[in-house]
Amino acid sequence: MSPVNFSEDEVTRMHDDAKKYLVQRWEPRPGYKPLILTHGDGVYFWDAKRKKYLDLMSQLYNVHIGLNNREVIEAAKKQLDEMAYASPSYSNVPQIQLAKKLAQITPGDLCKTFFGNSGTEANEVAIKLAQLYRGSSKIISYWDAYHGSTYAMVSVGGSSRNRQSPGLSIFEEFKHVPSPYCYRCTFKKEYPECDLLCADFVRYTIEKEGAKSVAAFMAEPICSWAGQVVPPDSYWQKIRKICDETGVLMIFDEVMTGFARTGKMFACEHWNIVPDIETYAKGITSGYVPLGATIVNKKIADHFDEKGFPHSYTYSGHALACATSLAVIDIYIKENLADRAAKMGDYMMDELRGMQDRQPVIGDVRGLGLFMGVELVANRETKEGLQSKDLTPEQKKDPTHNPMVYLSDRAKEKGLIISSAPGTGILRMMPYLIITEEQVDEGLRLLEETLEETCKKFGYPKKG
Ligand SMILES: Cc1ncc(COP(=O)(O)O)c(C=O)c1O
Known part of the structure; x- marks a missing residue:
């Protein structure tokens, strides 16, 4: 089966119906339209506009064997x-x-x-x-x-x-x-x-x-x-x-x-x-x-x-x-996926530590297997968090104020799915266990590019 293609009008109608008929989960973002997913294959999924995404979260960190097995x-x-x-x-x-x-x-x-x-x-x-x-x-x-x-x-x-x-x-x-x-x-x-x-x-x-x-x-x-x-x-x-x-x-x-x-x-x-x-x-x-x-x-x-x-x-x-x-x-x-997660986790961890050497906004990288966290900080010496504590509840959901929201929104525009532990500056990396080295490279290249844009926009790293 291949990804379904809905027209612009159909997609707009589905978004309107979703807003009208679904109870909103967690803290709703005004005007935010969650992706409507229609198709998945391995580590990728497609939305109703037929845009393809590389998902480093394995949906809600649960689809270990990949989509459409x-x-x-x-x-x-x-x-x-x-x-x-x-x-x-x-x-x-x-x-x-x-x-x-x-x-x-x-x-x-x-x-x-x-x-x-x-x-x-x-x-x-x-x-x-x-x-x-x-x-x-x-x-x-x-x-x-x-x-x-x-x-x-x-x-x-x-x-x-x-x-x-x-x-x-x-x-x-x-x-x-x-x-x-x-x-x-x-x-x-x-x-x-x-x-x-x-x-x-x-x-x-x-x-x-x-x-x-x-x-x-x-x-x-x-x-x-x-x-x-x-x-x-x-x-x-x-x-x-x-x-x-x-x-x-x-x-x-x-x-x-x-x-x-x-x-x-x-x-x-x-x-x-x-x-x-x-x-x-x-x-x-x-x-x-x-x-x-x-x-x-x-x-x-x-x-x-x-x-x-x-x-x-x-x-x-x-x-x-x-x-x-x-x-x-x-x-x-x-398929011995536990060993695979251990090996691919080591590979991804090495790559993330390399990124940490290049990007001062990365304060810490930790994890076991394909269960990893990347903690972003405004200043590595003081470990000052990325998010200002003074943000209002509305600003916390707003990509122009909250760098973590900006980061995940920008990544999504580039076709990359990442997500943070709510209310923190910690990116959680939990890809499908079948991810390959090439797909890790593709995801981390997009992540680094997006991190650099975010740092430029918000002025990181901050001076101590
Ligand atoms: C550690 C942990 N425990 C429990 C739950 C709840 O699971 P469910 O959403 O299937 O009820 C979650 C969900 O993300 C979780 O991450």
Whole structure:
């Protein structure tokens, strides 16, 4: 199939209808017209005007295997022909097969899965399981994290973008701690002299709250919204030990980092630790259909085998979603996409570090595999952020005031899709795992060109 070509009038009408009939997500930009996508192939997509884009975000960092993969589409079609859906009161074949597959490919004794439809639901299930298992309600997580958009997840994720809308209910018993963001350490320390004070602060918080009242500590192994925060060596081992000693469960949200993204099938493998509960979505189906999953270790599984878990969705273990996921996981394994992400990540990281040598606006480049962050700064010595704190909410959305908005708008005009962690100067680089060196080169050439234009327009680097 080739890209569809809509006329100017048709595109205008679709934009008008989108504005008229769709609830706007997040902070709407006045007059902004989101692209209307019609076609995808590998790492490229086309809009309704038939313009082609190279996408360094793999849509919403989820289409790991690339767009329009025929093997997966055929597997989904086959399942639709056989049985698209079965009530969760029964079992269905792909659901059982997928639960078995997850038990096989996840580390340690993670063994039983509850299926939902999204990352938010997977996380909601994780904290509910933890609370019921522990008989206590408090959850500790990071400030600046995002774990989903339902009420519980807005409360777990500390990101102010989610929490500060007037009128929103927030669960006050959910507590937050700083992430191990070494580039801008909350405690103004440097690793390794800091002796992982940020991990000690987790223990301190658990003890002050009362360990018995805390159900779980929940985090992404590499916190994305806080800025692609790769923790220092032994941070996770120390947190695992703290959880073991206090009895608090450890939940990893691997919605973004799971399924080969970081150069391992699951990011927890980088530190050789196994959480008590892990959550998945995004890469579990590479976005071809919605699916979320929460996997638990043996002791938690045994508990709920006896007690039961008072929770269900109409679409738990959806046959189409599970069959699609099995086909996607086959591709991760067959094409060794974790190794590929590791190698291509090394290549892209080297290229980005080269760019950092040439472009003083790049303060830091970090990441693992194809999960990277490029932190832009107005001044490298002072680490002054790119965005002025004095911008009004309107100016923050305006490309003439906000350099990050200008940067992504200009890149889009050139046919390149990039995006930043909201409200930060951190570009998140999470391309499709099938990206080639030539495509990385093409994307980074366009990125550097756009960065130079942005610096010229906004007067970066600033003098100290
Ligand atoms: C780390 C993380 N957790 C949870 C979610 C929520 O997933 P979903 O949008 O599928 O509900 C997201 C979404 O971007 C995420 O990045």
